[in-house]
Amino acid sequence: QVQLVESGGGLVKPGGSLRLSCAASGFTFSDYYMSWIRQAPGKGLEWVSYISSSGSTIYYADSVKGRFTISRDNAKNSLYLQMNSLRAEDTAVYYCARASYSSPRWFDPWGQGTLVTVSS
Amino acid sequence: DIQMTQSPSSVSASVGDRVTITCRASQGISSWLAWYQQKPGKAPKLLIYAASSLQSGVPSRFSGSGSGTDFTLTISSLQPEDFATYYCQQANSFPFFTFGPGTKVDIK
Numbered sequence: 756q757v758q759l760v761e762s763g764g765g766l767v768k769p770g771g772s773l774r775l776s777c778a779a780s781g782f783t784f785s786d787y788y789m790s791w792i793r794q795a796p797g798k799g800l801e802w803v804s805y806i807s808s809s810g811s812t813i814y815y816a817d818s819v820k821g822r823f824t825i826s827r828d829n830a831k832n833s834l835y836l837q838m839n840s841l842r843a844e845d846t847a848v849y850y851c852a853r854a855s856y857s858s859p860r861w862f863d864p865w866g867q868g869t870l871v872t873v874s875s
Numbered sequence: 876d877i878q879m880t881q882s883p884s885s886v887s888a889s890v891g892d893r894v895t896i897t898c899r900a901s902q903g904i905s906s907w908l909a910w911y912q913q914k915p916g917k918a919p920k921l922l923i924y925a926a927s928s929l930q931s932g933v934p935s936r937f938s939g940s941g942s943g944t945d946f947t948l949t950i951s952s953l954q955p956e957d958f959a960t961y962y963c964q965q966a967n968s969f970p971f972f973t974f975g976p977g978t979k980v981d982i983k
Contacts, residue, residue: 790970800911800919800962800974814970850918860966861909863930865918 757781757864759851764869771841771873777834777851777866785809785829788854790862791836793847793871803849804836819845841873877901877965879975887983894950896978898963903943907967910939910948913977914959922961923948950980958982 763775775791791803804825805814813825824837834851848870852862878901888894898908906926911919921930923939926946936951950957963975 788970790972799976800964802970802972802974805970805972816971855924858925860907860969860972861921861924861964862911862919863921865920867918 757853759853759864759866761849761851761866761869764849764871766872766874767841768875769842769873772837772839773841773871775836775838775849775851775869775871777836779832779834779853782853784827784832787856788859789827789834790852790854791825791834791849792852792862792865793845793849794868795844795847798847801847805854806834838871841871843873845871846873847871876971877904877968877973879963879965879973881961881963881975881978883978884976885979885981887981888953889983890953890955892953892983894953894957894980896948896961896980898941898946898948898975900944900946900965900967904965904967906942907965907969908939908941908946909964909966910937911962911964912957912959913962919962953980 758780760778790805806825810827822840826835848868850865850868852865855861880899882897908926910923913919927939938949960977960979962977
């Protein structure tokens with residue numbers, strides 16, 4: 756079945772870096788746009804970044820532009836998020852999500868999430 | 876940026892009740908709206924897309940309506956497994972998506 760599994764979260768100091776990974780299975784990964792979406796503890800959902808199926812087109816939310824880098828390896832069925840210059844406000848559960856094939860504006864499914872905590 | 880609001884922020888309801896949640900966009904978004912359900916400690920799940928299309932596998936008691944700036948999610952007969960938080964998401968400003976703040980449905 757379709758599955759997304761995130762990893763790489765943890766505790767990091769302000770100004771530090773972290774790389775998240777998302778392993779995809781059960782579908783043809785290279786056919787789908789993918790996204791990272793985050794949720795601060797007890798808060799709502801915030802879209803972070805979006806990458807086209809080939810990786811040639813990338814978008815970021817203003818809140819992470821210049822600090823985060825999304826990438827993918829279609830040969831490894833994997834999505835990544837390199838996070839640099841981390842701030843306390845980046846503390847959140849980070850979800851990877853697959854965009855719909857017919858209209859890449861909706862997200863289904865989502866991974867289980869990985870928690871990133873930025874604190875000294 | 877398109878801002879999304881939801882009302883109410885929380886609702887207490889009983890099994891069998893009809894529940895309606897409203898989502899409003901700060902500007903017209905046509906039908907580019909989705910609804911998600913999130914249970915505690917779990918990832919969001921897509922329920923409705925394009926304002927009124929039911930995602931495969933989602934029970935028919937869920938329905939969506941609206942266009943432009945005002946949208947509703949209706950649960951026709953609330954079931955025990957429906958107690959969760961519901962989020963709307965606008966996709967008009969693709970791919971700069973924004974979500975509503977959520978509506979928590981809990982047990983009366």
